[in-house]
Amino acid sequence: MSFINLKEKVVQVKIVYYGPGRCGKTTNLEYVNRKFRDQIQSEMVSLKTHGDRTLFFDFLPFDMGQIKGYDIKIQLYTVPGQVKYNATRKLVLKGVDGVVFVADAMEKQREKNIRSLNQLHENLQAYKESIFKLPLVIQYNKVDLKDHGVPILPTAVLRKDLNSRLKVPDFEASAITGYNVAATLKKIISSTVVSIQKKLL
Amino acid sequence: MNYGIVSQEQLEQIDTILSSKLIKLGVDCVIIIDMAGNIITAKDNGESKYDVYSFAALAAGNFATVDAMAKLVGEAEFSLLFHKGQESNIHFSKIDDELLLISMFGKDISLGFLRLNVVEAIEQIRKVWDTNNG
Numbered sequence: 001m002s003f004i005n006l007k008e009k010v011v012q013v014k015i016v017y018y019g020p021g022r023c024g025k026t027t028n029l030e031y032v033n034r035k036f037r038d039q040i041q042s043e044m045v046s047l048k049t050h051g052d053r054t055l056f057f058d059f060l061p062f063d064m065g066q067i068k069g070y071d072i073k074i075q076l077y078t079v080p081g082q083v084k085y086n087a088t089r090k091l092v093l094k095g096v097d098g099v100v101f102v103a104d105a106m107e108k109q110r111e112k113n114i115r116s117l118n119q120l121h122e123n124l125q126a127y128k129e130s131i132f133k134l135p136l137v138i139q140y141n142k143v144d145l146k147d148h149g150v151p152i153l154p155t156a157v158l159r160k161d162l163n164s165r166l167k168v169p170d171f172e173a174s175a176i177t178g179y180n181v182a183a184t185l186k187k188i189i190s191s192t193v194v195s196i197q198k199k200l201l
Numbered sequence: 202m203n204y205g206i207v208s209q210e211q212l213e214q215i216d217t218i219l220s221s222k223l224i225k226l227g228v229d230c231v232i233i234i235d236m237a238g239n240i241i242t243a244k245d246n247g248e249s250k251y252d253v254y255s256f257a258a259l260a261a262g263n264f265a266t267v268d269a270m271a272k273l274v275g276e277a278e279f280s281l282l283f284h285k286g287q288e289s290n291i292h293f294s295k296i297d298d299e300l301l302l303i304s305m306f307g308k309d310i311s312l313g314f315l316r317l318n319v320v321e322a323i324e325q326i327r328k329v330w331d332t333n334n335g
Contacts, residue, residue: 003239007212012239042252045259056266059238059258075238075258091265095237 002097002196010071013196014095015188018120019102020112021053021081024141027175028102029060029076032185035178039063054080057092064189074189081116090123098135098192100184102175103162105142107151110161117162135191136168139184144174212242214329219244222322223304226315229289230305233296233326236261241300251305260303264293283312294319296326 003012017025026046033044040062047056057077064072079089093099101120103113121131140158153161155172163170169187173180207215219231219242230245232253238261243253264282271279282293292304292315302323306315 003235003237003241004207005212005241006207007209014237014239042255045255047259047262056262057258059255061254061258073254075254077238077258087269091262091269094261094265095235095239 004070004200008071009069010073011067011196012073012075013097013189013192014075014077015098015100015192016093016096017076017078017100017102018089018093018116019081019141020104020109020116021083023081023102023104023109023113023116024175025078025081025102026054026058028100028139028141028181028184029058029078031175031178031181032062032076033060035182036062053082054078055085056080056088067193072193076185086119086123089119090126093123093127096124096127096129096134097196098188099131099137100188101136101138101162102141103138103158105140105152105155105158105172106145107153110153110157113158114161132166135188135195136166137184137188137191138163138166138168138170139173139180140170141173141175143172144177144179207241211329215242215326216244218322218325218329222318222325223315226318227310228304228306228315232257232260232303234261234301234303235299236265236301238262249305256303260293260301264295264301281316292316292319294323296323297330302326 017028019025029044033040042061045059049055057079060076062074062076064074077092079092101117124131124134140155146152159170171180171184173184175181223231224244224246229249230251232243233241234257235241238258240253240257267279267282280295284291289305289307294302296302302319304315304319
């Protein structure tokens, strides 16, 4: 749940990047951190292993300006993607306002995407949230690999696998080159802010 | 508890408690956060410049981890945590299931004295919370 400070007129919004291991959640945040440096006052926090895998989460706070006199502070988090870290993923999801599900478009990752999305559904249920109600955007990441001869799934297949029931906004993207990273972020911020406004009215 | 929105009046009362109980004592910075990593309020002595938003995210993660460890050893919770450094120290104490009080202080303050004041501050904060949200 977002936290609203009526005294200082600040709304804190928590957005979590979720997805299977090595799908590019941290890469998304790193790109945002570089690209929007002037809007970000602090350093990105990454809790990772020696092998550069996310151990707990990455955290990037981000000022979005004002809406109706309220400062909107967007807090971006990632979860650790590795299967064994589900307890940690659950902790990071606490109080979430919006989720970006990052899917890995590589052919061999097809099953992992589906499993991860199912687990997101279960983890949200533990907080009495529903994947069908929470603001959600799906990103099919790594589409640039096609140009390097790596077999990737067509977007139609990914969409059928992951978004046929959810029917949420989705984007093809390449976190490493930055393609559609900002578009994904803008979409999840706008869906989340609209959903918070609705809850308050 | 009307969690998620805190009234201006409540925040002012809480800020007054933090100032009189902790900042006056010489604590550098006091933050109240929720378990999701949001900042409810932050007070400092005017000199310290901490990145409180990152701090809140890490502190919530840290506390959640310790909570999970408590469960593993059969404890319901570890309600306080203390990290000691050369120059500065951090003290974490639970206000209730959702809120955490974090104090950052230097070596001039004794831990015992701080803990006494933290306990008093928390009692008063709970009262503010209950009268307004009861």
